[in-house]
Amino acid sequence: MAFKDNRDFIEALKESGDVVVVNKEVDWDLEAGAIARHASEQEGPAILFEKIKDYPDGYRIFATPVGTYRRVAVALGLPADTPIKDVYKVYEQRAENPIAPRVVEGGPCKENKMLGDEVDLYHFPTPMCHDGDGGRYIGTWGFVVCKDPDSDWVNWGMYRFHINSQRSLAMSPAPGSNLGSLFREKFMPQNRPMPIAAVVGADPLCSIASSAGHPVGQSEVFLAGGLHQEPVELVKCETNDLMVPAHSEVVIEGEILPDVSAAEGPFGEYPGYRSPGFEARLYCRVKGIGFRNSPILTMSNLGVPPDDSHVGGCISISISLKNRLQRKGLPVLDVYQNPEGAAFMLIVRVSEGGPEVVRGIADSFGIRRAWISKIVVVDEDVDAFDMRQVLHALAVKCDPATDILVKETPPGTGNPFSPLVSVEELKTLKGSMAYFDCTWDPKRPRDELPLKSSFDSIFPEEIRKKILTNWSKYGF
Amino acid sequence: MPTEYQTFVGTPDILKEGQEIKLAVKDLSPGPRKYDCRIVKAMLARDPEKLPGSDVLWLRSLVGRRFPKPWAIKITEELGDSMPVTPYQLGIEVTKMLNEDLG
Numbered sequence: 327m328a329f330k331d332n333r334d335f336i337e338a339l340k341e342s343g344d345v346v347v348v349n350k351e352v353d354w355d356l357e358a359g360a361i362a363r364h365a366s367e368q369e370g371p372a373i374l375f376e377k378i379k380d381y382p383d384g385y386r387i388f389a390t391p392v393g394t395y396r397r398v399a400v401a402l403g404l405p406a407d408t409p410i411k412d413v414y415k416v417y418e419q420r421a422e423n424p425i426a427p428r429v430v431e432g433g434p435c436k437e438n439k440m441l442g443d444e445v446d447l448y449h450f451p452t453p454m455c456h457d458g459d460g461g462r463y464i465g466t467w468g469f470v471v472c473k474d475p476d477s478d479w480v481n482w483g484m485y486r487f488h489i490n491s492q493r494s495l496a497m498s499p500a501p502g503s504n505l506g507s508l509f510r511e512k513f514m515p516q517n518r519p520m521p522i523a524a525v526v527g528a529d530p531l532c533s534i535a536s537s538a539g540h541p542v543g544q545s546e547v548f549l550a551g552g553l554h555q556e557p558v559e560l561v562k563c564e565t566n567d568l569m570v571p572a573h574s575e576v577v578i579e580g581e582i583l584p585d586v587s588a589a590e591g592p593f594g595e596y597p598g599y600r601s602p603g604f605e606a607r608l609y610c611r612v613k614g615i616g617f618r619n620s621p622i623l624t625m626s627n628l629g630v631p632p633d634d635s636h637v638g639g640c641i642s643i644s645i646s647l648k649n650r651l652q653r654k655g656l657p658v659l660d661v662y663q664n665p666e667g668a669a670f671m672l673i674v675r676v677s678e679g680g681p682e683v684v685r686g687i688a689d690s691f692g693i694r695r696a697w698i699s700k701i702v703v704v705d706e707d708v709d710a711f712d713m714r715q716v717l718h719a720l721a722v723k724c725d726p727a728t729d730i731l732v733k734e735t736p737p738g739t740g741n742p743f744s745p746l747v748s749v750e751e752l753k754t755l756k757g758s759m760a761y762f763d764c765t766w767d768p769k770r771p772r773d774e775l776p777l778k779s780s781f782d783s784i785f786p787e788e789i790r791k792k793i794l795t796n797w798s799k800y801g802f
Numbered sequence: 803m804p805t806e807y808q809t810f811v812g813t814p815d816i817l818k819e820g821q822e823i824k825l826a827v828k829d830l831s832p833g834p835r836k837y838d839c840r841i842v843k844a845m846l847a848r849d850p851e852k853l854p855g856s857d858v859l860w861l862r863s864l865v866g867r868r869f870p871k872p873w874a875i876k877i878t879e880e881l882g883d884s885m886p887v888t889p890y891q892l893g894i895e896v897t898k899m900l901n902e903d904l905g
Contacts, residue, residue: 355836380834448834458866460810461828462837490839491883501890510890587889589826589839589896592810592866602864604810604826606891606899609884742892749812749864753893 328403328554329529331434331573332388332622335401336374342406344371344397351377354387354462359455362389362627369394369632374622378451384620385451391467391624392530392638401530401638402553410711414662417553418645425551425558433561433572440615441564447489447612450576455627456594460603461488461496463593464578467626467634468526469536470497471568472505475512480569481505482536482546484639486593487524490609495524495580496588497608500742504542509582509608519581521566522610527575527624530638532558537635538642549642565613575621580612596639597668598630599745602752632665640669647672647691654690656683660710663698670744671700675710679703679765681729688733688761696735696757699744705765707778719764729763804857806830807875812864812895814873819847822878824900826885827859841900843879850874864895 329335339345346365352358352375362373373389392398399408402416440446452462465487473480485499499505505522513520528536535550547569550558560569565579588610591603626634640663648661651674660675676683684703691701704710704719724730740747740757747755766775777784785793807827811817822843829838847853848871856874863869887899 448838454837456866458862458868460866461839489837492835492838494883496839501892506890514888583884585886585888586884587887587891588884589810592864594866600865603866604864604896605894606885606887606889606896608889749893749895751893755892 328531328556329401330559331529332391332527332575332624335391335530336372336388338400339372339397342396342400344394344400344406345374346371347374347376349376351379353379354381354451355379355454356457358387358389358453358625359627362625363456363629366390366393366627366633367630372397381451386620386622387451387453387625388527388622389625389627390634391626392534393626393632393634395637397530398534398638398641401534411660411709414641414645414660414711417641418648420552420555421549421642421645423552424548425554425556427547427551427560427569428557429569430559430561430572433559434618435570435572435574435577435616436561437619438617439564442613445493445612445615447492447495447578447615449615450617450621450623452489452623453625453627455625456600456629458600459488459593460589460591461490463488464495464526464623465497465524466628467533467624468524469528469533470499470505471523471525471570472508472520473568474508477543479543480545480547481508482532484533484537487610488590488593490588493612494588495578495610495612496590497582497610498590498593499608502738504540507542509584513582514584517584519583519611521568521581522579523563523566523568523570524578524580524610525570525574525576526578527622528571529573532571533624534638534642537639539646563614564616576615576617576623578612579614579616580610582608582610594627594629595743596628596633596635597670597743597745601743601745601747602749605752631668636663636665636668640665643669644672651687651690654686656686656690658687659706662710664713664716666713667700670698670741671702672698673710673716674701674703675706675708676703676765677706678768679705679763680767680769681763683765684731684761684763688731688759691759696739696759697741699741699757699759700762701759702762703765707783708764720762723764723766724762731761731763732758733761734758806858806860806872808860808862809897810862810864810866810895811897814861814869816895816897817846817873819852821845824881826896826900827875830860840883841881841885842877843881845876845878847874
């Protein structure tokens with residue numbers, strides 16, 4: 327049974343030893359963020375800050391909820407020490423069985439309400455995550471719900487957003503994101519506001535599902551149901567018709583205005599650098615806020631790997647890309663975004679490689695966004711989830727002269743958060759992707775292929791069996 | 803005690819002294835409303851003595867690096883919390899956008 331909210335998830339993390347409860351008062355202004363960052367960089371536990379300066383008892387922050395695969399495993403109801411490969415397998419099996427949501431009448435997120443003039447975003451202990459950020463980011467591990475006005479498609483997307491003022495948010499979905507596209511194509515031309523709901527502190531699987539790279543028309547809430555193995559309970563917003571997870575901690579209802587903007591950013595982002603900000607991005611006028619008693623905000627203090635964005639935030643995209651490649655008939659076995667690659671890198675394991683397969687992979691990737699820029703293709707005998715094996719393959723099986731394919735992508739598809747993009751280049755945002763072929767060319771005679779000199783492949787089976795049987799007797 | 807504010811600019815050279823300009827500033831007053839954003843008209847000076855009774859304006863680059871020496875600011879009008887420009891004009895810094903004639 328999956329967790330309906332973060333509160334039960336936190337209890338499970340306590341049992342597995344994967345959360346630290348901080349009872350000492352901490353300052354929302356940098357202190358909580360610095361603690362979370364330091365813990366993330368040590369692959370430390372999640373953190374529940376119980377007492378926040380300037381805020382009443384009970385107003386808490388839950389930091390780095392799924393910043394390790396142990397915590398993702400717990401979120402899926404698996405033992406914390408489940409191998410990454412098996413976490414992916416379980417996730418993929420559940421994702422193949424999406425479940426429709428169930429609408430309920432009320433829920434914990436309705437326990438308290440602020441409407442109209444009562445709205446005050448400063449009521450919550452929103453952290454100032456990094457020194458020099460453009461604002462207090464209440465949305466670092468939250469998601470935004472919006473709806474296509476011409477169909478039933480409801481989009482969940484994980485976009486950053488900070489408090490702009492007491493009654494407004496500054497939001498930063500990229501122009502080519504699902505929300506950005508809907509807004510530019512279906513609201514801005516008619517000069518009408520776009521209703522949204524910003525969800526802060528949904529259960530871990532809803533949040534992970536919201537980071538999936540679902541194509542237009544597919545609603546992430548079905549994926550969330552599949553991951554839960556039961557329908558997600560949704561409740562209607564107070565000021566618009568959008569539906570949100572009923573057990574969320576805080577739901578901010580508002581509308582993005584088409585004719586004004588907010589100064590958004592900068593923010594220490596997932597690539598591990600703070601890219602340029604303070605641009606005219608989306609202004610959201612907040613019309614209502616619903617929140618639980620003693621609300622728990624979530625914080626993912628992004629930066630150098632690993633953190634939630636490189637772990638929990640990468641599974642959906644990896645599996646969605648794997649499915650896309652397999653649908654194209656490519657011999658793909660695994661796709662993995664290793665946390666060290668900060669979501670810029672992708673490992674693709676294939677049953678048969680060579681230049682044609684690598685070109686096929688390159689041709690299959692959409693050019694909507696060239697945000698993943700390095701794709702490493704490895705043979706079947708390499709464990710895609712083991713970076714020692716991947717780096718070994720990259721080092722010895724990729725010929726720099728012939729095995730690196732570089733493709734440029736059209737303007738507007740580049741990654742605005744890349745540290746390589748200058749302020750001037752943000753205007754055009756060209757992208758590029760490099761494919762590193764670390765596979766044997768199938769045209770090369772099999773008998774000529776060098777044999778891998780590893781314990782598993784260069785000794786007869788009876789010798790390996792003997793060695794393993796006697797391992798401790800040798801004195802190891 | 804003067805109030806402290808903060809804004810972000812590509813280079814301080816963009817800021818004109820001795821004339822009213824528009825800025826998006828964050829209020830750095832301590833407390834739960836710190837970092838509140840407002841759009842203002844203001845007079846600026848590098849040297850506080852040239853702007854008596856002024857408040858403090860810290861400048862940060864567009865990637866958030868703080869310049870060592872603050873400027874002086876005197877807010878003459880508050881213009882709300884939003885900018886009257888359509889969103890998604892990426893690659894153009896806010897201060898330039900608010901003051902198109904500033905180049």
